[in-house]
Amino acid sequence: MANRISKLTALLALTAIIVGCQTVNTYEPNQQQAIKHIVQDKRVESDLSLKNKAQMQQLITAHTPDGFLKVQAQLYNGTNSRARINYRFEWFDTSGMLIDTTLSTWKQISLPGRDTAMIQGMAPTKSAVDFRLKLLEPGS
């Protein structure tokens, strides 16, 4: 009886793993033409589970022709399962003050396992010179 239960448990676990797995195959040019302005980042990572689901690979900044700061972050899901991630950009002016804006809303992305995604933020004013990106696991 105990043996049957063990087998059933193993089968259920296997099914859960198979169903949960959803990874992506990615292809891109070996030599990229774009010239990126990569930003050296400072990290405070308090959620280790989220750190694996949304690994920060690259932070790139650029300015629009009108002078608005644009930020793009490349996230990598290090698990084999699809992960939902909430994110938000905060913007700071030359005095280091937080800019209150409707553009700083929480947004959500759904990232397949072993896949990367780009999330983008745009400064609400031309006076925004710094930013902070916050990631949060849904339901937390």
Add this chain to the structure above:
Amino acid sequence: MKMTFNKTCIALGLCGLMLTGCESTRAKRIDPAGTQTITTIKRLDIQDAADAAAAMSQSLLESGRLGKHVNAAGETVLRPSVIAIDRYVNNTSQQIDRDEVLKKIRVALNKAGVAQTIVTINDQGDLGGESNIASKFARENTPADRSVQTPELLVVDYSLTFKIIENRAQAGQIRQTTFTFQMSLVDVKTGLAVWEDEKQITKQGKDSSVGW
């Protein structure tokens, strides 16, 4: 000893559950811009409206269409563009106030210093907009034949059209609703849509939930 430990664990667990349960049902204020808001399947939630407005504002700012103009001498002049709010079409099954999304976009553009909204023109292009006093002033200073216009009317650069579409699907007990937000910025002098964008928000599930 083991029995006592188990009983203590169960008691503590039940106590925790009760405390958590009480906390979740008691009325409290939450951050409307946070992630603890209610997510419904069928309705346009406040976070959906905020998300759509942010995406549209970002796209408009990125387009570089606003805030710069070419004068009669062919020189580029930097000044906030004047926008008139055009037609709003709500093709959904629910009543959605135009300003639930549009006002947020107006605020974002205004704070960015690239656009200002004219409030003396209604969505038919006639005098009489959101501001009664400013509309009255404009009416009093504009002859019926429109031979002379108030300075405000002369500088309308763009009109903004806005449409929301809803699409529903169901598979068994799982329901799905997609809201599509479409927006166009039209140069009133040429009639050309100089910027257009679309944002879709899709929600799927069985029941509404707290948080997202």
